Amino acid sequence: MIFTQYIQLDFISFIVEIFLFILSIVLLLFGVFLVSLRGYKYVNFVIELKRLLMLVIFFALLILHATPVSSQVFFNNLLVIDPLVFSVKFILLLTTFCAVGISFNYLKYERISLFEYNILILLGLLGLICFISAHDLVSFYLALELQSLSFYILASFKKDSAFSTEAGLKYFILGALSSGFLLFGIALIYGSVGSTNFEIIFKSVCFVDGFSDSFSLRVILGSIFLLIGLLFKLTAAPFHMWAPDVYEGAPTPISALFAAVPKLGLFLIGIKIFYVLFYDLIFFWQNAVLFCSLISILVGTFSALRQTKIKRFLAFSSVTHVGFLLISFSTGTLEGISSLFFYMFIYIIMTLNV
Numbered sequence: 031m032i033f034t035q036y037i038q039l040d041f042i043s044f045i046v047e048i049f050l051f052i053l054s055i056v057l058l059l060f061g062v063f064l065v066s067l068r069g070y071k072y073v074n075f076v077i078e079l080k081r082l083l084m085l086v087i088f089f090a091l092l093i094l095h096a097t098p099v100s101s102q103v104f105f106n107n108l109l110v111i112d113p114l115v116f117s118v119k120f121i122l123l124l125t126t127f128c129a130v131g132i133s134f135n136y137l138k139y140e141r142i143s144l145f146e147y148n149i150l151i152l153l154g155l156l157g158l159i160c161f162i163s164a165h166d167l168v169s170f171y172l173a174l175e176l177q178s179l180s181f182y183i184l185a186s187f188k189k190d191s192a193f194s195t196e197a198g199l200k201y202f203i204l205g206a207l208s209s210g211f212l213l214f215g216i217a218l219i220y221g222s223v224g225s226t227n228f229e230i231i232f233k234s235v236c237f238v239d240g241f242s243d244s245f246s247l248r249v250i251l252g253s254i255f256l257l258i259g260l261l262f263k264l265t266a267a268p269f270h271m272w273a274p275d276v277y278e279g280a281p282t283p284i285s286a287l288f289a290a291v292p293k294l295g296l297f298l299i300g301i302k303i304f305y306v307l308f309y310d311l312i313f314f315w316q317n318a319v320l321f322c323s324l325i326s327i328l329v330g331t332f333s334a335l336r337q338t339k340i341k342r343f344l345a346f347s348s349v350t351h352v353g354f355l356l357i358s359f360s361t362g363t364l365e366g367i368s369s370l371f372f373y374m375f376i377y378i379i380m381t382l383n384v
Contacts, residue, residue, distance in 0.1 A: 043097070045097060046159065050155065076143060080133070083148045084130055087126055087127045095120075099111060109166075110164075115163055119163075125378050150180045150187075154184070157179075158292060159295075162295045164299065178209070181284075184284045186201075186279070208259045211255045212255070215259060218252030219249060222248040222252065253307075254314065260300050263292065266353065267322065270329065273346075273349060285341055293377075294378065316362060319360040323353045323356030330349030331350050333346045
């Protein structure tokens with residue numbers, strides 16, 4: 031009886047993700063069935079699905095608001111929900127809703143007639159809100175890859191455009207490179223600690239001075255490789271080389287999605303990893319983050335001055351903003367976290383309006 035109650039509590043805590051997953055499968059089957067039945071691929075059908083997508087995200091917001099669980103670790107310590115994760119999920123759903131809403135005219139103008147466009151946005155959102163709930167390095171990596179794979183395809187969605195194909199290819203190759211850094215860091219930490227669970231890693235790293243030099247070195251290297259992987263995803267210099275081409279080649283609403291939505295989730299998971307798990311190693315990662323922040327501000331600002339295309343200009347603008355966000359992140363204080371989220375909120379509003 032107690033076990034059944036725990037299972038029910040787990041599913042209640044995960045209800046938004048389950049809702050999005052089921053609806054993404056339903057919309058996919060609906061699209062395949064309707065296209066096969068009528069034998070057409072019309073832009074109007076894609077716009078109809080986009081309205082359904084916005085309706086799904088709206089109901090997900092209502093379900094999230096009505097979720098009775100405010101703090102819970104569930105599914106065998108793989109995922110967690112707390113007030114901060116709850117708030118970030120709400121902002122991500124609302125931002126995606128707005129990003130989808132601005133793309134109706136673009137779909138008509140570009141005559142994008144593949145209904146999978148909407149399904150991939152929904153799957154990317156599902157991966158994003160799953161990985162901010164991660165309480166284990168494995169669940170974090172798998173959810174991040176679900177989001178990344180959806181975004182790789184969305185970046186190259188305009189198949190008749192060489193720029194879009196190039197964007198998808200560069201995003202995929204450099205995204206795979208960043209995933210390799212993440213996996214190598216996870217492997218080093220797992221080999222040192224013997225677990226990928228956040229709680230166990232935290233307890234082990236808290237007493238890192240009491241272990242051998244080889245243990246300390248492996249944990250430090252693992253945290254640095256995790257940091258490099260996250261900086262790749264955040265488009266922080268000197269790991270920003272993919273961003274201008276991807277922003278330029280991707281469909282414009284997808285560029286807005288790339289600029290506004292994933293960064294908030296990536297900073298949240300970065301706070302979980304470096305402010306909780308590896309806070310005792312702050313002297314190793316703090317200087318690296320500060321260096322990347324200063325390089326990002328300089329590279330993003332001076333490179334933007336040379337651009338003649340607005341989407342490449344906005345890509346370098348994103349690099350500059352990430353530099354300012356990393357300054358807050360590098361402080362290692364609660365005031366830094368609060369200023370980071372405040373800046374991020376203003377940045378999301380600004381990006382969607384631009």
